[in-house]
Amino acid sequence: MTEGIGAGELPAVGPPAAPPPAARGSRMLGNRGVLVSTASTLVVLGLIGLAIAASPGADIVRERFFSWDHLKESFLGTETSPSVVSAFMLNIRIFMTAEVIILALALLIAIVRSIPGPVFFPFRAMAVAYTDLFRGIPLILVLYMIGFGVPGLGLKYFSSMEDVTYGIIALVLVYSAYVAEVYRAGIDSVHESQVAAARSLGLSRWKSLRFVVLPQAIRRVIPPLLNDFIGLQKDTALVSVLGSIEAARAAQIYGAENFNYASYVIAAGLFVLMTIPLARFTDHLIARDRRRREAGFVR
């Protein structure tokens, strides 16, 4: 394979240099193909646009959803209704906080679930029960139960937290169950011969997991993890059912005050803007992974 190739010569090996993107595009489709695909895209979009424009309520929809004044007003906020953009900062805060906790908690659950031995049966059982339960209950019900149930318990600290905190707890509970399963799939995908090699060197079970299994497992599950986080970003909107004014709720308030739904378009746009970078980043990681496999090395 790479017999006799010194480290200094490495750039010489690997796949042949990729052609420039434009050339690759035209090679894939052919020049005629590019023309046809452009034309077909224009025709399809044009037909959809025509259908919408020709519909009986087109003018009203344009005024209700896309009025420039309302778009601007809901974006910036008015005296009576909050700015959708400022409210969206709360979504970002919820997402950031929840994500960090989920990454850690879910990993813990996945690890507990993979510990063998009869002594650990109760812990394994608890981990299984947890994932079954919280993957099964709709998020909105968990939000209600945590958001209205925990304050009702009258506990000292736990019952007097901010609404948004209960929202974050509910998101963490539900998403950790999903993410734990993603981690577990990753752990299972590492071949048992890797564990045999680590254990045969005298590494403990924990150290084998930490140094050999988890690094390989986590690398493999990064794309599906990011996919779950795109879901999480959107579901931050559901926290509004507990009374927090985040972007979707702010948009709703604006809509109710002004009988105009441009605020929803703004909120939707903000969510899309937030998820697109993560989606592209996921694509990038998947592509990089494939390139590395094809080049025959993993880093």
Add this chain to the structure above:
Amino acid sequence: MSTPTIGGILVEGVHKSFGDNHVLRGIDVKVHEHEVVCLIGASGSGKSTLLRCINLLEPVDAGKIIVSGEDVTAPRVNVDRVRRGIGIVFQAFNLFPHMTVLRNITLAPTEALGIDKKEAEERADSLLERFGLIDKRDEYPDRLSGGQQQRVAIVRALAMRPNIMLLDEVTSALDPELVAEVLQVIRELAAEGMTMVIATHEMGFARDIASRVCFLDAGVVAEAGPPERIFTDPQEPRTRRFLQRIIDAGRL
């Protein structure tokens, strides 16, 4: 059966089943210190399983295994400590793909033995140097040829300074032209007096290197003896049939 010298291995009446598959059926093997014992036999005769049992990667169902004077099959034995004294090399190398060659080698000395990083790296470098792999120290395993990967796997096991090495068909996954470089490393270890148990399909190699050869059949040692006797004058009809098949296949 006499006790083997300190540093050797004694396998006594070991049984091991996987479900209904009774792989080891009361196997006895004795390996003295500095001896090289080759296990030969058809696939499924229990060679790999025996090695995995000695390394405690598989718990035995019955019988006992004594390594360097200690009953490693006794309950409550510290498996990690036992394994640190026994190096094992696998057919499929089993290098850690996410680590450089150097890290593959230093991981266990630093994390299992607690040796500091610098000393572990020096130790790794001197082994890599010795086996002609020093220019690969910062490469990832997937960039190496099979023969190089297997030599790294041997170095990784040696970095723990084991008293005993178990080699499980270490050349079976290699292209023929890469087999020699790995066998050469094993010859060097044998010349140094490393106690080794080698499961192999390379009969010519077994004949050269073994102090004793054990022919395994259906989970027991059907015949054991010095290689010149096993390969030229086998007593058991089963051994004769096996060797005949090998000769017919042009492998001896």
